[in-house]
Amino acid sequence: MFTDDDDAFGLWRKVAGLGDDRILRLGEKDNFWAMGDTGPCGPCSEVHFHQGDHIACAEVAAGRACLGPACECDRWLEVWNLVFMQFNRDAGGTLAPLPRPSIDTGMGLERVTAVVQGKASSFDTDLLAPLLDRIAALARKRYGAGAEDDVSMRVVADHARAATFLIADGVVPSNEWRGYVLRRIMRRAMRHGRMLGLTEPFFWRTVDWVTELMRGAYPELAPERQRVQDAVRTEEERFAETLDIGTQKIADWLAAHAGAGERVVDGRFLFTLYDTYGFPMDLAEEVFQDAGWRVTDATRAAAEAEMEAQRERARAGAAFGAGDDTEAAAVYARLSAEVPPVEFVGYGTLTAPARILAIVDAAGGGARRVGEAEAGAEVEMILDRTPAYAESGGQVGDTGTLTGRAGRGQVLDTYYRGSKLVVHRVRVAQGGFHEGEDVAVSVESPRRQGLRQHHTGTHLLHAALRRVLGPHVTQAGSLVAPDHLRFDFSHGAAVRDREVDAIESLVNEQVQADTAVVRMEMDRDEALKMGAMALFGEKYGDRVRVIRIGEFSVELCGGTHLERTGEIGLLKVSTEGAVASGVRRIEAVAGPAALESVARKEAALREAAELLKIGPLEVPKRLQKLLEEQRALEKQLAELAAGQARARAEALVASARQIDGVAVVAGRVDGLDPDGLRAVADTLRDRLGSGVVCVGSVLDGKVSLVVAVTKDLTGRFHAGKLVQEVAKAVGGGGGGRPDLAQAGGKDPERLDAALELVYTLVTRAGGRA
Known part of the structure; x- marks a missing residue:
């Protein structure tokens, strides 16, 4: 416990019955928690368990005594931490009591399990040992x-357990936020599987x-289980493809840097391979080294610097909004602790009086609390009450106006900082505002109506998807905007056109039925018992808001909705497609936006019909005929090209x-792309039976090269090394396997000389053999 925390000392003696010899007072370094140099902080108490003196300790090994719970060794295992959040530290280091102190406590389940079961490690417990077996x-x-x-x-x-739970809860592998973390976890596990010799898909x-x-x-x-397994297997199979993609990216990079004086790999590119394409860095190093390039300590340092910058961006984004620095996060944390929760009145009205509690200058991604804002300034305002809906649950924030005694401003957006602090981004149009001032807030009515139409439409769409595709469909993400909606959902197969039509028809049947949209507040457990859907990514309290649309849809939702489904007017699906493994995305428009969409499509159809000089309804049949004619001509062209090759x-x-x-065959076949050139090389290799082939082609001013070596000669001639040398002669680079390799170049004029070089290289290599 913290050295000056007499309250905790007394409670540990009285409540836990611990003797003085089992309560250690330590300094600020060990037992005073703070989120940074400024902001909320307080003393903490930690519960440690002694695992035994048989465990190694660096202090003991050096001839000194173990430092007990303060030691860095594993003899003492921390199983519980309690932070008494009671102070706010300012820039000068002064501690002021928080108006609402709290206790942040956490006990490690796996560590407690290890203690109870008498195991030295969490991996030896029955939570993980069966998996290891x-x-x-x-x-x-x-x-x-x-x-x-x-x-x-x-x-x-460890990663198998994490991935299974994450996917079961609705997270899908992607390159953003939760999905990015999941993908990194899965690919790391798959790479370690390969290190264990598991070359075939196994993680699923x-x-x-x-x-x-x-x-x-x-x-x-x-x-x-089946949905999770399918998602993991698909990601695992795609990762195998990633290895091929990464190899090609490296080949492209080598070609682009063929003229470099110092053949040292750029660490930033190494990071890009890993971060963007999921290509493991250690494997990338091997490929580069085979191509004659060096991966130095400076290369690895540069890659790690990029990785750390990525981590910092992720940490910042997880706290109080992407882009916030530590100082900014501290400002919002203090405000969250100081100001009361905002009263949202926007379900029943679009205008309301309010009081400005705080004004923050958030220019440049930072945050600085200011007392006032003048005309021309763009600031964030925290109010005591508001009719403006803050972005959450997929619905974007409201816009509107803010009017004071001497000022008028435009509310550009409404959103959360952290989990509780609602802020209004305001551009002051005239006059000014100051903290403590009474103002009037007005939400932009037509925009809110568009949001209501698309949010109620989203609920109908979700229910229709489950009816047409099956009850396995769950939300994986959504966007509700005033002029369109986007809905991501779990589904392991492509959605057929007739299924999309059925989904759209079901929604519009509900629109035509003009069903009442009923709002209810009740206990969460009661809502779940009545069949209300709780959506992944949303946090619910003990009391929840339920949106019921007849017998068609029941969901927990805090968003803004219509009074009746008929107010939607019409809903039209715009697009449907895959966005990630096991996840589909459907986009739609409702109300006036749907009518505009239909009008645009009809205009496009009329224009196509006029160009073809036929009626609009004849367009599909005519296009089908034209496409058949085109395919026939393309087939004839391909046959001619193949014959020439x-x-x-x-x-x-x-x-x-x-x-x-x-x-040895070395020659050029101009006009072929790399795929066509590989086909020629394969044909030549098969015709030779035993030999070395190098073919080159010039297409669009660029050189392509392919080297093929028959299997019986790969011990004497390495296709990858041969193509590297030939590519240098045309100002390029490349590489590949012992039996097949390709490269590119930038100097077509030197292609003939480069191909002639092949004979010299084979002579030289044969002589060494």
């Missing part, structure tokens, strides 16, 4: 036999093991030279 059996390894393998098995076990199997192990405490896992290949076979008993 399964993974070891699959990899034909023994857990505990080797440190490196043990680490890989622990990574796979762990879903069954996790489900079996945890289903007693988490029965909701079992119904999601075969003829050229035959001519090249006839020109083969014998070098030390090896048949």
Whole structure:
């Protein structure tokens, strides 16, 4: 506990019955928590468990005594922490009492389990040991036999559990926020699987093991098992493809940097390979080294610097909004602790009187509390009450006007900072505002009506999706804007056109029925018992708001809605497609936006009909005929090109030279892209039976090269190394496997000389052999 925290000392003695010898007073470094140099803070108490003196300790090894709970060794395991959040520290270091102190407490379930079961590590408990046994059996390894393998098995076990729960809860692999974390977790586990020798997809199997192990405490896992398995398997198979993509990206990079004097890899590119394409850095290093490039300590430092910058952006985005720095986060944290929760009155009115509680200058991504704002300023205002809806639950924030005694401003947006602080971004149009001033807030009515139409439309769309596609459909993300909606949902297959039509028809049937949209407030458990859907990503209190639309839809929702479904007028689906593994996205428009969409499509259809000089309803049939004619012509063209390539290949076979008993063909087939060139190289290799092939092509001013070596000669000639040398002659670079490799270049004029170089390279390599 903190050295000056006499209250905690007394409570630990009285309530826990601990003797003085078991209560340690430590300084600010160990037992005073703060979120930064400024902001909320307070003393903390930590509960430590002594695991035994048999565990190694660096202090003891150095001839000194173990420092007990303050030591860095593993003899003492922290299992519980209680932070007494009672002060606010200003820039001068002064501590002032918080108006509403609180206790932040957390106990580590796995650490407590290890203590109760008498295990030295969480991985030895019955929470994780069964997973490790399964993974070891699959990899034909023994857990505990080797440190490196043990680490890989622990990574796979831990990440398997995390991935299973995340996907079951609705998170999907992506490159943003939660999905980005999930993808990184999964790919890290898959890479460690490869390090264990698991070259075929394996991670999807762990879903069954996790489900079996945890289903007693988490029965909701079992119904999601197949969906989770499908999502993991798809991501795993895509990761295998990522290896191919990453290799190609490296080849492109090598070609672009062929003229570099110092052949050292750029660490920023190494990071991009890992961050954007999921290509493991250690594997990238091997590919670069095979191509004759060096990965230095400076390369790794640059890549790590980019990685750390990414982490900082993620940490900032998770606190009080993306882009906020630590100082800004502290400002909003203080305001959250100081000002009372805003009273939202916007369900029943679009105008309301309010009082300005705080004004923040958030220019440049920072945050500074100011007492007033003059004309021309753009600031964030915190009010005591508001009719403006703050962005949440997928619905964008309201806009409107703010009017004071001497000022008028435009409310540009309304959103949360943190989980509780509602702010209004205001541009002061005239006069000015100051803290404590009484103002009038007015929400832009037509825009709010568009939001209501699209939010109620989203509920109808969600219910229709579940009816047409099945009850497995759950929300994976949404956007409700005044002029359109976007809805992401879990579904493992493509949605057919007739299914989209059925979904749209179901929604519009409800619109035509003009069903009442009923709002209710009730206990959360009661709402769930009546079948209300609780959506992933939303946090609900004990009392919840329920939106019921007849017998068609019941959802927990805090958004703004219509009085009756008929006010939607019309809903039209705009697009539907895949956005990630196991996740589809449907976009739609409602009300006036839907009518405008229909009008635009009809105008486009009329224009197409006029161009074809036919009636609008004949357009599909005419287009089908034109496409068939085009495909026939493309087929004829492809056959001609293939015939020419075969003829050229035959001519090249006839020109083969014998070098030390090896048949070598080097020639050019201009006008072919890399795929066509590979096909020619494969044909030549097959015709030779045994030999070395190098073909080049110029297309759109760029050189492509392909080298192929028959299997019986790969011990003497390496296609990847040969193509690197040939590519240098045309100002390019590349690489590849011993039997097949490709490269690019920028100097077509030197292609003939480069191809002639092949014979010299084969002679030289044959001589070394």
